[in-house]
Structures are given as C-alpha cells and as structure tokens.
Amino acid sequence: MALKIQTNKYREFKTKFIYYIDEFFQGNNPSNGIENFWDEFFLYNVNIRYIANKFDTLSDESIIQLKEIFLLLIENSIIILKNSVKNKKKQEENDIHDSQTNVSKIRQSNALDIIYSIFHGILDSKRNNEVIIELLMNKENIHLMNKFVESLKLILLSDVHEVIKAKIIRIIVILITENENNVIHHNYWIQKFLDADTYTTIAKFITETKNETSIIQGFVLISVLANFNKYDSKNPFLILLSNQKDHKFSSVYIYIYI
Structure with a gap:
C-alpha cells in the first residue's frame, strides 16, 4: 500500500x-x-x-x-x-x-x-x-x-x-x-572559471570519483581552461597542471602542447 x-x-x-x-x-x-x-x-x-x-x-x-x-x-x-x-x-x-x-x-x-x-x-x-x-x-x-x-x-x-x-x-x-564560435560568450565563461581554486577542486574531484563520464568531463574542463592563452605564463590551470604529479593528468598536459 x-x-x-x-x-x-x-x-x-x-x-x-x-x-x-x-x-x-x-x-x-x-x-x-x-x-x-x-x-x-x-x-x-x-x-x-x-x-x-x-x-x-x-x-x-x-x-x-x-x-x-x-x-x-x-x-x-x-x-x-x-x-x-x-x-x-x-x-x-x-x-x-x-x-x-x-x-x-x-x-x-x-x-x-x-x-x-x-x-x-x-x-x-x-x-x-x-x-x-x-x-x-x-x-x-x-x-x-x-x-x-x-x-x-x-x-x-x-x-x-x-x-x-x-x-x-x-x-x-x-x-x-x-x-565556441561566439568568442565573446566563450571567453566570458572561461575567464570566470580560470582560477586556482576551481582547478584544485576539479582535479580533486577527478581523482576521487569513480564515475567515468564525470572523469571525462573533468578532464575536458581542465584541458579547455588550461589551453586558454596557453602561452600566457599566468594561466593558473596550466601552471597547476604542469605541477600535477598524478600520472592521469600527464596526457592532458602533453595534449595541450601538441
């Protein structure tokens, strides 16, 4: 009942x-x-x-x-x-x-x-x-x-x-x-999330979750944000990614520089 x-x-x-x-x-x-x-x-x-x-x-x-x-x-x-x-x-x-x-x-x-x-x-x-x-x-x-x-x-x-x-x-x-073709829209959102705290949270999430879809989305997010103005030494995502010791992140870093 x-x-x-x-x-x-x-x-x-x-x-x-x-x-x-x-x-x-x-x-x-x-x-x-x-x-x-x-x-x-x-x-x-x-x-x-x-x-x-x-x-x-x-x-x-x-x-x-x-x-x-x-x-x-x-x-x-x-x-x-x-x-x-x-x-x-x-x-x-x-x-x-x-x-x-x-x-x-x-x-x-x-x-x-x-x-x-x-x-x-x-x-x-x-x-x-x-x-x-x-x-x-x-x-x-x-x-x-x-x-x-x-x-x-x-x-x-x-x-x-x-x-x-x-x-x-x-x-x-x-x-x-x-x-992504809308540059104003694209850049606006990227710059809003391009900070060290966001990277740390996403990276921690990737290492802890067991959901494959979430892991993929997390890596997509990191790669896109790290790739933004990648030759700018001030990009916090790129800096933190380069110092990431977990081997899972190595392929993302290599991908950005291919």
Whole structure:
C-alpha cells in the first residue's frame, strides 16, 4: 500500500513538472499568484530529455521571445542554489540533520538540472549567435550571469556531495565548449572559471570519483581552461597542471602542447 502511494505521488509530481514546463514554454508564468511556487517546483524530478525536446521545437526567434521566461527560471534556480548554501551552513553550525536537509539537497540538485537544460538548449550549436547574445550576454542580463557564476563556484568549492559537483562540472563544460564560435560568450565563461581554486577542486574531484563520464568531463574542463592563452605564463590551470604529479593528468598536459 505504501509503495502504491509513493508511486502515485511520483506520477503526480512528474505530471505537474511536465504541465509547468509546457506552461513556461508557451510563454506563461504559472508562478503568478501562487505562494511558495518555486519551493514546490524545485522538488519535482527534472525531465532533462523533455526540456531538450521542447527546445528542439523552438526557432531562434521563439527562444528570444521566451527570453524573460528562461531568465525567470535561471534567476529562481540561482535563488534556490544560494538558499541551499545558507541552509547547509546553518545546519552545520547547529549540527542539524533532518528531513529539511534532504529537501534542500533535492531542490539544489533539481535547480542545477534546470540550469543545465536551459543552457544546453540556448547554446546548441545550431543556434544563431544573436540568441546567445540576447539571452546571456546582453548588458541587462550580465549581472544575472555574474550572480549565477558566483553561486555555482560557491557550491563547487564547498563540501557537497559528489553528484552535485558532477552536475556543476557538467554545466561548466556546456558553458565553455558549446558554441565556441561566439568568442565573446566563450571567453566570458572561461575567464570566470580560470582560477586556482576551481582547478584544485576539479582535479580533486577527478581523482576521487569513480564515475567515468564525470572523469571525462573533468578532464575536458581542465584541458579547455588550461589551453586558454596557453602561452600566457599566468594561466593558473596550466601552471597547476604542469605541477600535477598524478600520472592521469600527464596526457592532458602533453595534449595541450601538441
């Protein structure tokens, strides 16, 4: 009986998620007038494939028309990420481990999946550069992107579960590898993550995780960032990579100089 109730609950959540995503992609804002909408929305399991399929149906013009909706989703995802960090800090200070801790982790994980899905859809290689500039590099939106990077790095550099770090690395890989032809976009994201702390965290993650996909994504990230202005002696990724003693990293260093 309990299993049946849980199954029905899962189906209900899944149906609600799809309903709300459909609403968003139609240009509607289902959060209007609903108190605590976002707290509930980020408890739903994110269907990344469903969102990808929705993006596949959109033209560049349609994506630009839905700009405010996508920015709304990104902004509220950022709020969830920031709150999750604050909650974790409070819980650690007070040595609290309860159901709210798990709820916060679920929201954090789902917020990262929403962000990944949106950026993946916007940065698709077939998209016109105008889409990227209008949604992400526009002067009006750059402040939001900066807040997004701050939140992402704050979580990445903190003591969070391996799954969360893997999701963040996956997002960063998308940001710095998709649509590389847009130089402004490409350089912006690279420079945001080109620091010693980020390298150390990613390198540590690679050596500790057993997930092959995550390891590959971690190495992709390091190689792209280390390769950026590789003849600049101040590139922290290149400096730290050259001093890396773990043999796993040797091939990356050699690759950069081939």
